[in-house]
Amino acid sequence: MATQQTVPAGAAQKPSVRPTNPRFSSGPCAKPPVFDLNKLSDAPLGRSHRAAPGKAKLLAAIETTREVLGVPADYKIGIVPASDTGAYEMAMWSLLGERHVEMVAWESFGAGWVTDVARQLKIEHTAHTADYGKIVDMAALNYDHDVCFTWNGTTSGVRLPSGDVIPADRKGLTLCDATSAAFAMDLPWDKLDVTTFSWQKVLGGEAAHGMLILSPRAVERLESYTPPWPLPKIFRLTKGGKLIDGIFTGATINTPSMLCVEDYLLALDWAKSVGGLKGLIARADANTAAISAFAETHDWIGFLAEDPATRSNTSVCLKFTDDRIADGAGFAKAVAARLADENVALDVGAYRDAPAGLRIWCGGTVETADIEAMLPWLAWAFETEIAAQMAQA
Numbered sequence: 001m002a003t004q005q006t007v008p009a010g011a012a013q014k015p016s017v018r019p020t021n022p023r024f025s026s027g028p029c030a031k032p033p034v035f036d037l038n039k040l041s042d043a044p045l046g047r048s049h050r051a052a053p054g055k056a057k058l059l060a061a062i063e064t065t066r067e068v069l070g071v072p073a074d075y076k077i078g079i080v081p082a083s084d085t086g087a088y089e090m091a092m093w094s095l096l097g098e099r100h101v102e103m104v105a106w107e108s109f110g111a112g113w114v115t116d117v118a119r120q121l122k123i124e125h126t127a128h129t130a131d132y133g134k135i136v137d138m139a140a141l142n143y144d145h146d147v148c149f150t151w152n153g154t155t156s157g158v159r160l161p162s163g164d165v166i167p168a169d170r171k172g173l174t175l176c177d178a179t180s181a182a183f184a185m186d187l188p189w190d191k192l193d194v195t196t197f198s199w200q201k202v203l204g205g206e207a208a209h210g211m212l213i214l215s216p217r218a219v220e221r222l223e224s225y226t227p228p229w230p231l232p233k234i235f236r237l238t239k240g241g242k243l244i245d246g247i248f249t250g251a252t253i254n255t256p257s258m259l260c261v262e263d264y265l266l267a268l269d270w271a272k273s274v275g276g277l278k279g280l281i282a283r284a285d286a287n288t289a290a291i292s293a294f295a296e297t298h299d300w301i302g303f304l305a306e307d308p309a310t311r312s313n314t315s316v317c318l319k320f321t322d323d324r325i326a327d328g329a330g331f332a333k334a335v336a337a338r339l340a341d342e343n344v345a346l347d348v349g350a351y352r353d354a355p356a357g358l359r360i361w362c363g364g365t366v367e368t369a370d371i372e373a374m375l376p377w378l379a380w381a382f383e384t385e386i387a388a389q390m391a392q393a
């Protein structure tokens with residue numbers, strides 16, 4: 001942790017303006033600006049989630065998700081346990097094994113799905129991976145196989161620019177972990193058979209609840225294929241060879257938190273009030289543009305994403321590029337600590353498995369004014385830390 005004593009005399013002046021909200025975590029992400037605990041008072045607490053008020057709330061969460069994200073009417077949307085991890089694991093364990101799988105990863109969460117397929121499911125697959133900052137060539141994959149990938153690499157800040165290269169007439173299924181993409185990026189539903197995300201990400205909802213979106217072809221696979229391994233109850237999407245339809249109308253597999261449901265409904269309402277998906281994308285783009293402008297005028301910092309077309313507009317990952325920095329990881333940690341100590345940017349250190357640097361969440365719940373107020377503090381923290389290190393050298 002940086003301390004006052006390490007700041008040499010004559011170091012940079014502290015900026016005078018602070019962000020109103022210093023929360024730039026990449027998950028759980030900042031609550032919508034209108035959030036207030038008192039607004040959750042309509043949650044049917046202490047009631048069964050299977051009673052009419054609870055079921056109505058769950059169905060509203062599903063159908064408002066469909067409305068805001070533009071999910072086609074013939075796609076199924078379910079609320080499932082264990083957040084995005086639960087939703088994605090459930091999909092992999094229920095659907096894979098019917099054919100060869102192309103496992104695609106360009107950062108640690110995608111790499112985790114590759115490990116699952118290789119070491120847990122132990123199915124025939126080909127791994128396609130790229131280092132942090134780079135992306136896999138999605139055009140080079142065989143889409144007659146199933147394809148598992150993560151749309152936005154939360155820990156590298158590298159995202160798929162579009163789904164254009166995914167063929168419409170593919171024979172395999174595409175399984176997309178879209179947890180830090182949904183509500184911030186355009187997702188081409190016709191190219192995605194399984195899409196998952198968690199409430200705690202882009203809309204700033206609560207943890208532990210995941211969303212599973214299935215195309216008609218994914219449902220067809222579920223109803224025609226039974227994996228050879230046992231499936232725990234928490235993963236089971238079919239009964240007697242038929243999709244359990246209730247899961248997709250609000251009859252959840254197990255008990256959800258109605259407080260979290262109410263919170264998600266509030267976030268969805270706010271999303272609609274800022275122009276729905278278009279408005280959310282514009283807000284994330286504006287936040288990212290503010291950081292781009294800063295990076296262009298400060299030669300000591302740059303994006304981890306090498307190709308600007310792949311730069312995320314949610315999890316913006318930055319690296320320090322100043323030659324005077326001897327210990328990259330120590331330096332980045334010290335800068336993040338200075339920002340946290342000043343309460344101007346919380347939780348902005350790079351992910352533990354990612355290259356040293358900073359990760360600043362830019363999803364729509366973050367106000368551009370707060371990003372703009374934080375950036376001079378980043379310059380202050382950088383200059384102060386450089387001065388401290390030079391003084392020690």
Ligand SMILES: Cc1ncc(COP(=O)(O)O)c(C=O)c1O
Nearest residue numbers: 027083084085109150154179198
């Ligand atoms: C791409 C990606 N996948 C999966 C996860 C895990 O999400 P959760 O903790 O909501 O299950 C995260 C969390 O940051 C993520 O960024």
